[in-house]
Amino acid sequence: MIEPATAELPTVAQTVLELQTQGDALTEIQNNDLLYSSFWANIALAGVAILLFVYMGRDVEDSRAKLIWVATLLVPLVSISSYIGLASGLTVGFLEMPSGHALAGEGQILSPWGRYLTWTFSTPAILAALGLLAGTDFTKLFTAITMDIAMCITGLAAALTNSSVLYRWLFYGVSCAFFLAVVYVLLFEWPDDARAAGTDEIFGTLKNLTVVLWFGYPVLWALGSEGLAILSVGATSWGYSGLDILAKYVFAFLLLRWIANNQSVVASNQPVIGGRSPTDD
């Protein structure tokens, strides 16, 4: 009795799934030179960065300096995993865009959603390194990191929502609000902490680099294939890969070089957990 219904189901499911297998994603990625190179440039760079950063940290002895080094090393480690996920098709899907979106009615649009997911791990590592460098307290570190994770998850939601264009932008707006909370901590809370910790010079450089580059991501989202689709899927992907190269590898290199030469400065600060010491006041 139920046979006719169940017999029909696989046909429908198959039709949907056939368009969405990892193999199809891989073929589409490999056929798009711009997209494929944007992934592989980062895999190669992350590999080189991991080796270089391990080497640069070889003489770091102090436990506080080591913690900053591990947080920084996590950035290319997460990145290489993230980009292998994208290049292989594992974390790439196809979406029909809702009406009102520039790509509505153009069939299945490739969505590299794995990016937003893996930022959930890489961006907290960047903020942990920066917060530890500034010698901030647990409350501010917790605030920055949780707001940042919320930004990434709601960014992922914005990219994957395809019921309505309005809801895509609503998630985008919520993600931007979380982002502003992160920017607030970076611009108005941590500089004072860094001054007290004696790390203000390097912190200032890294803070400026971070704030300027991080603003590029929401702008790119809005202009790219997920948003207004002024840029193609491949161009959007290269945009993110370019920002990633500067925001991750240049950032991490500058930080590690400084840490390797100034261990005693960070070592003299009190641990983040447990708040500030009386000497900080």
Ligand code: RET
């Ligand atoms: C999205 C879209 C929604 C609005 C905002 C975004 C911000 C993303 C940022 C990403 C930073 C990523 C980095 C990755 C390094 O591994 C999600 C694009 C505000 C700021 C630095």
